Amino acid sequence: MDFPGNMMIFTLFAIIIAVEGGGHKTWSYKHYCAANDEEPWSYHGVTNGPRQWPQLFPMCDGNQQSPVSINTNRVAEDNSLARLNFIGYDTPITQAEVLNNGHTVMFTPQDGVKRGITIEGRQFTFQQLHFHFGSVRKPGAEHTVNRIRYPVEAHFVHSSDDNITAVVGLLIDVRKRNNPAYGPIVEVLPEVRFKDETTDLQSPLNLNDLLPENPASYYRYTGSLTTPTCNEGVIWSVLQAVQTIGYSQLNSFLRLYAVEEDEKSRDCEMAPNYRPIQDLNNRVIYASQ
Numbered sequence: 001m002d003f004p005g006n007m008m009i010f011t012l013f014a015i016i017i018a019v020e021g022g023g024h025k026t027w028s029y030k031h032y033c034a035a036n037d038e039e040p041w042s043y044h045g046v047t048n049g050p051r052q053w054p055q056l057f058p059m060c061d062g063n064q065q066s067p068v069s070i071n072t073n074r075v076a077e078d079n080s081l082a083r084l085n086f087i088g089y090d091t092p093i094t095q096a097e098v099l100n101n102g103h104t105v106m107f108t109p110q111d112g113v114k115r116g117i118t119i120e121g122r123q124f125t126f127q128q129l130h131f132h133f134g135s136v137r138k139p140g141a142e143h144t145v146n147r148i149r150y151p152v153e154a155h156f157v158h159s160s161d162d163n164i165t166a167v168v169g170l171l172i173d174v175r176k177r178n179n180p181a182y183g184p185i186v187e188v189l190p191e192v193r194f195k196d197e198t199t200d201l202q203s204p205l206n207l208n209d210l211l212p213e214n215p216a217s218y219y220r221y222t223g224s225l226t227t228p229t230c231n232e233g234v235i236w237s238v239l240q241a242v243q244t245i246g247y248s249q250l251n252s253f254l255r256l257y258a259v260e261e262d263e264k265s266r267d268c269e270m271a272p273n274y275r276p277i278q279d280l281n282n283r284v285i286y287a288s289q
Contacts, residue, residue, distance in 0.1 A: 033268035035259045039102065041228045043273045044258065050275050053228055060230035065278035066223030067142035067169075070238065070285055075219060081288035083216035084168070084237060088115035088126075092204035098188050102195035102258045103227060104273055106130040107185065107205070115207065116158055117166065119235060124158035124166040129207070131155070132226075133253045134272030141171055142226050142274045143238050150242065151250060153274070154210065155226075165225070168218075169238040170211065178246030181209035189252045194261040212241035221285045226275045240287070 036045035041053060054061035095111040108128045109115070115126040133152040134140025141153035152172035159165050184203040191199035218237040224230045256270040 031267040031269075033258060033265070035263045035268055042258065043103065043270075044267070053230065053275075057228040057230055059224070059232065060228055062224060062230065062232050063281045064223055064232045064283060065230060066226050066234065066236060067144075067275060067277060068221065068223065068280055068283070068285070069147065069277050070143060070145045070219050072146055072287075075285045075287040077289070078220070078286040079289055081218075081220060081286060082118075082120070083288065084218055084239075085118045086115075086208065086211070086215065087117065087123075088113055089208040089211070090206065091115065092206045093201060094204050096201040096205065098192055098199045098201060100192040100195055100197050100256060100270075102270075104130040104132065104270070105189065105192055105253070105256060107201070117168065117237075119166055119237075122160055122164075124160050124164070126207070127157045127159055129154060129156055129210075131253065132272075132274045133250070134274070135250070135254060136174055136247075138272055140272035140274045143169055143171065144277060145171065145238075152245065152253070154243075156207070164233065164235065165231070166235040166237070169236060170215075170243055171239070172243045172245055174247055174250050175244045176247060177244075178249050179244060181206065182245050182249055186249045186252045189256065193255055194257050194264065195259050210243070212239060212243045214241045215239055217241065217288050219285050219287055221283055223278075223283075 031044055032046055033044040036042035037047045041048045043049060048056060091113050093109045093111055096107050096109045099106045106128050116124050131152060131154050132140050132142050136151055139149040139151040141150040150171040151174050154170040154172060156168040184205040188199050188202055217240040221236050223234050223236045224232040225234060254271050257264050257268055258270045259268040
């Protein structure tokens with residue numbers, strides 16, 4: 001029996017299940033968004049989803065890819081790792097561009113204040129903040145800890161003068177009570193529900209308040225960008241402490257779409273927007289004190 005092309009592709013790929021490295025829960029396409037196949041890459045397209053990234057972008061097939069699974073019983077404690085030092089994070093961001101790029105929602109400061117972190121004496125300047133997310137039942141964080149995937153993961157992206165990228169990953173759980181620190185983020189999400197929509201930050205955003213109470217302890221490893229082109233050599237610091245937001249705040253993220261408004265459908269919702277776990281390939285994950 002003949003099937004329409006898209007229907008046949010969907011039928012085949014909808015039953016494909018990819019097992020994540022390290023014996024984790026299986027990962028599969030939660031939904032298929034036909035419009036996503038028109039993009040260079042996506043999370044929900046059949047021809048350009050995460051399973052196809054290594055063929056489309058050779059660096060995504062490297063040996064030091066991210067995200068990874070963190071097993072706290074197998075990390076190597078390293079007393080030489082200095083506590084993370086956040087510079088300028090306590091100066092609220094008063095001007096920032098907010099962008100839905102079809103893959104995530106991104107906050108890029110435009111207030112001229114220098115913020116960043118210090119790693120082994122090297123300064124890394126804060127560039128942007130973005131989020132990977134899903135629902136409580138279908139969580140969307142990228143890194144897992146002891147096989148637990150949290151609903152949300154925030155990425156604080158930094159770069160050095162010699163173009164080395166350092167990302168601070170923050171895992172976020174969900175509770176009944178809203179987190180006021182995330183109010184400036186959530187209040188602008190309705191303005192960028194669809195791909196390519198932009199808006200300006202409306203209320204001051206304090207990066208320091210977004211972090212958990214003890215943000216200085218972390219897991220450190222060398223990995224990659226978690227989206228194409230998957231460049232390696234990224235210094236990852238995944239915070240050991242977990243932050244929380246409210247259910248209603250999470251729901252604001254879940255109303256975002258990966259497509260423009262005229263292409264919206266439930267299958268083209270942005271969530272979950274995470275890359276499956278990648279093999280460690282003999283890399284060591286270190287834990288700071």
